[in-house]
Amino acid sequence: GEDVEQSLFLSVREGDSSVINCTYTDSSSTYLYWYKQEPGAGLQLLTYIFSNMDMKQDQRLTVLLNKKDKHLSLRIADTQTGDSAIYFCAVTSGGYNKLIFGAGTRLAVHP
Amino acid sequence: NAGVTQTPKFRVLKTGQSMTLLCAQDMNHEYMYWYRQDPGMGLRLIHYSVGEGTTAKGEVPDGYNVSRLKKQNFLLGLESAAPSQTSVYFCASTNHAYSGGGETQYFGPGTRLLVL
Numbered sequence: 001g002e003d004v005e006q007s008l009f010l011s012v013r014e015g016d017s018s019v020i021n022c023t024y025t026d027s028s029s030t031y032l033y034w035y036k037q038e039p040g041a042g043l044q045l046l047t048y049i050f051s052n053m054d055m056k057q058d059q060r061l062t063v064l065l066n067k068k069d070k071h072l073s074l075r076i077a078d079t080q081t082g083d084s085a086i087y088f089c090a091v092t093s094g095g096y097n098k099l100i101f102g103a104g105t106r107l108a109v110h111p
Numbered sequence: 112n113a114g115v116t117q118t119p120k121f122r123v124l125k126t127g128q129s130m131t132l133l134c135a136q137d138m139n140h141e142y143m144y145w146y147r148q149d150p151g152m153g154l155r156l157i158h159y160s161v162g163e164g165t166t167a168k169g170e171v172p173d174g175y176n177v178s179r180l181k182k183q184n185f186l187l188g189l190e191s192a193a194p195s196q197t198s199v200y201f202c203a204s205t206n207h208a209y210s211g212g213g214e215t216q217y218f219g220p221g222t223r224l225l226v227l
Contacts, residue, residue, distance in 0.1 A: 001170070008151065033215075042115075042201060042218035043154075088153060096161050097142055097205050097214055098169070101153035 002026040002093045006102035012109055018076040020105045022089030025070065029091035032065060033099065034074045037086045046074070046087075076107075084109045113137050115219035117202050123225045124192045132187040132222050134202030142205045143185040144169070144216065145177060147198040154201060160185055192226045199223050 004024045012018045024032070030051045035043040049056045049063045049072070056063045062075040072091075076083055089102040115136045124130055134143065142161050146154040156169030160179040174196060176188045185204075189196060203216040 004153070035218075040221075042220045043203075043216075044218070045215050048215070090154075096159065096167075097216065098144075098156060098159065099154075099216060101146075101155075103151055103153040 002091075002100045004089055004091055004100050004102040006087075006089050006105045008103060009106050010108070012079050012107070014079060014081060014109055014111050016079055018074075018079045018083070018107055018109075020074045020076075020087050020089075020107065022072040022074075022102055023070055024072065024089070024091045024100070026091060026093045026100065027067075027070065029093055031092045032063075032072050033088075033090040034061075034063065035088040035090060035101075037088065037104070039085075043088060079107075079109050081109050081111075083107060115202055115204055115217050117200075117219040117222050119222060120220070121223045121225075123227065124189075125227055126193060128192050129188070129190050130192065130224075131189075132200055132202075132224075134185045134187070134204075134219060135183055136185075136202075136204040136217070137183060138204060138206075138217065139182070140204035140206055140217075141182075142214075143179065144203045144205075145175070145185065145187045146201045146203065147171065147196075148201060148221075149198050157187065157200075189224075192224075194226045197224060197226045 033048040086104040090099040144159040145157040158177040202219040
């Protein structure tokens, strides 16, 4: 079946940039998403990118898509302690807006 | 707008007991989904619905049943709970997709289920 993979953990210093990577297998995925989950909470949409785009910027967030390599990344500039959370990559698969999620990357921000 | 709500927030069951999780959305969304989240595995789709009266199987449907009798509600049932169903369950909803999709899924806060 379709698969989405992410590294499980990332630690950065406050003020640095964070880059979270994701690879996927379904080349027909038309929309690719980044969700954020804070402890004990549901998932909150951060941003998404359409498959015909290479890059999307939204304030401190930059999404890069390499469709040839099926690689998606999320860059968070000037990372703050409030950015500490689990970040999920998700891609559309099989119609009806169904999503395949990665396992999530836990971002830890330290002073 | 409350968005997507889930009840209960937490439940402990004994093996073999049954229960129903309720998801409600007030955004008039057509599509609704039930996921389970397990450590190190992300979210996996259990069942979904594309409209009132319709349901379909997702990636991990075994041991679960669902019903969508009203557009705003999506129920997830466990007929005979097993310890392997210990998980956090999330409901989500989204609008009908036009021209290829891109509609955001809105998530509820989750239900933590422990099966002993």
